Amino acid sequence: xxxxxxxxxxxxxxxxxxxxxxxxxxxxxxxxxxFEGRAGTKDPEKIAAQIEEKKRAYLADSxxxxxxxxxxxxxxxxxxxxxxxxxxxxxxxxxxxxxxxxSYNLQNGMKxxxxxxxxxxLPIIINRARINGLRIPETIGQMNNGRWHWNENIVxxxxxxxxxxxxxxxxxxxxxxxxxxxxxxxxxxxxxFHQLWKQNKxxxxxxxxxxxxxxxxxxxxxxxx
Numbered sequence: 001x002x003x004x005x006x007x008x009x010x011x012x013x014x015x016x017x018x019x020x021x022x023x024x025x026x027x028x029x030x031x032x033x034x035f036e037g038r039a040g041t042k043d044p045e046k047i048a049a050q051i052e053e054k055k056r057a058y059l060a061d062s063x064x065x066x067x068x069x070x071x072x073x074x075x076x077x078x079x080x081x082x083x084x085x086x087x088x089x090x091x092x093x094x095x096x097x098x099x100x101x102x103s104y105n106l107q108n109g110m111k112x113x114x115x116x117x118x119x120x121x122l123p124i125i126i127n128r129a130r131i132n133g134l135r136i137p138e139t140i141g142q143m144n145n146g147r148w149h150w151n152e153n154i155v156x157x158x159x160x161x162x163x164x165x166x167x168x169x170x171x172x173x174x175x176x177x178x179x180x181x182x183x184x185x186x187x188x189x190x191x192x193f194h195q196l197w198k199q200n201k202x203x204x205x206x207x208x209x210x211x212x213x214x215x216x217x218x219x220x221x222x223x224x225x
Contacts, residue, residue, distance in 0.1 A: 011113040014023035017202070017211045018121040018155070020069040021194040022062035029163075031067070032058055063194055064120075066127035072197050074098045074125075075208040080216060083209045087201065092132035095125060103137035112140075112152045113219045115174050118156040157218050174214050183217045186210060189209050 022028060035054040037047030062068035070091050075084030076098070086094045103110055114121055126136055141150045162168035162178070175186045187207045188196065197204040 002048070011078040011225060012109070013113050013115045013219060014076050014078050014101075014105050015212050015215045016074060016102075016111045016117070016121070017114055017208055017215060018117075018125055019072060019073040019075075019190075019197070019208050020063045020124060020192050021197055022059065023068055023070055025059065028059060028062050029055075029069055066124050067129075069124065069128070071095060071125060071128050072194075073204060075205070075209050076101065076211045077209075077212055078082060078216060080213040083212050085205045085209065087205055091128065092134060095129045095132060096134055098125065099129060099134065099137055099140070103139045106151050106153055108137045109153070109156050110152070111224060113157060113215070113224060115154045115215050115218065116156060116158040116169075118150065118154070118159060119169075122150070122154070151168055153225065155219070157215065160222050161218075173219070174211060177216045177218055181221060183214050184210065186214065 028142070032055070034060070035051045037050040041047050041050060042151065058068075071094060072087075072091075074086040074094060076086075077084055086097050088096075090092075107114055122140075126140070129136060139151060141148055143149075158172060161172050177183070178185060187203075187210045193204060193207065196207060
């Protein structure tokens with residue numbers, strides 16, 4: 001009797017991770033708020049030092065805000081051996097490619113999963129897309145009765161793990177969960193991504209793909225198949 005080999009069933013989800021870099025420093029300083037010294041400070045040297053401190057903090061955090069960052073890289077997949085990187089072209093081209101993939105998958109009933117994607121990745125992607133003049137597919141989310149509503153098939157594993165309690169976000173990072181569950185470790189620190197992207201794009205892509213690999217394991221641990 002001949003046994004017919006069974007084709008591996010495609011998973012019903014796609015996991016993604018978005019990486020950002022600061023915009024050009026000259027551009028950042030051109031759109032920066034007016035920095036001031038702390039109230040009550042009168043010494044000119046202290047005021048100058050406080051202003052410089054605020055400027056440094058603004059530049060250091062610029063990769064974390066949609067007004068001051070650029071989306072450099074998006075990796076996505078549903079298996080560690082099948083992770084794609086959207087890394088070529090302009091920011092607008094990368095965003096458009098991702099939105100098309102995400103919209104198509106959601107239209108076909110697949111879940112779009114990631115860690116802190118509702119708190120960070122998707123708001124960044126959508127607002128950067130708006131700045132770049134792109135249309136946001138209603139399959140991803142839309143305004144209704146004055147509130148933004150995500151597609152019900154978008155799953156933020158951080159919200160699942162913390163039961164939506166924002167107070168429990170600390171200590172539930174991808175790396176912390178990976179260590180606790182015996183999953184592969186991250187390949188570095190996200191705070192250094194923009195430097196890695198400048199110096200070693202292949203390494204930066206490997207870093208992001210590893211994050212997606214871990215997040216696939218987290219999704220499977222939570223019961224998504």
